[in-house]
Amino acid sequence: MQLIPQEIKQHIPKLYETEEQQDPLIYVKLFLDGWSWYITEHSIDDDICFGYVVSPFGSELGYFSLQEIQEVKGSLGVGVERDVHFKPTPLSKVKKAS
Template identity: 45%
Template sequence: MKSSSPFTSPAYDLLPADIVATIPKLGDTAENPDPTFYLKWFTPDAGFTWYVSEYDPDSGICHGFVIGQFPEWGSFSVHEIRQVRGALKLPVERDLYFNACPSSTITRDY
């Protein structure tokens, strides 16, 4: 019997093509005071959450809002996010039930 990876859920597909096609390129929302968040990623065992508002598929760099020790706007690498593990060694997951929303719906609490 063939064994399978324990990490095969769609939640581990951080950048599904149908959503990536809708995300603005890096810098495209710089003048928008309330850009849209298209993806939400989180560590189930480390207390970090990333919201993606822009993405460059060539470099793998995203821009958005990160909630961790200090919530902040910034850029982050999807290649590095895929390597992140928390205390239980679980990979970052995509919130399958997250719907694109104005950033203010998330950031207003921070």
Template identity: 40%
Template sequence: MILITEELRARLLANGAAEAETDHYPVVKLFDPTGAATWLLTELDADGDTLFGLCDLGFGYPELGSVSLAELQSVKGRLGLGIERDLYFEVRFPLSVYAEAARLSGHITEAEQLLRQAATALSNAIPELSPDAARERR
């Protein structure tokens, strides 16, 4: 299976080239069909190999980070199966929401209730006020 089509590559590269730090929506979901590893990827560096996104190797600690496309393509898991692209993945939230839901559940999830709970938690997050701003609010 082709993990990253030309269309997906173009979108990932565009996100990776963005000047401003952005909470991108995942472009592609990859997974190990014989294990628990899953990746929600948002960006591709100009080197054409370094992907960024939410990485879950199935140990209960998903994290934001980078992964090599070449390494993903070379993986052969149980039964000799490689990593696959989820053809039915429908993105509904930015990566931060998936990351928060994964933090809450211990794995990447598409459970609607958890994603909505994470989105609500993130929207209610109160940024830390500077000492000057805090004094002005009193």
């Protein structure tokens, strides 16, 4: 199963396209066991993403691999899921809510 459908991927900016923006849009939220990955940009090959990561240890902006997080299984043996109800949201609003 594809974690991010093509119809959503086509709207996500490529890496570095939003680096000059003060408050870029988050397009996708992925989650698993207290972790959330909010995607603002992705690479041409769709593996490397840039975004906001929230974990039990804190939160930060950074790069992450979709392939690597898809391989992770949570405490109940379930993998990473996409929040199907998440709508594109400015980074500042996501930061306030997390």
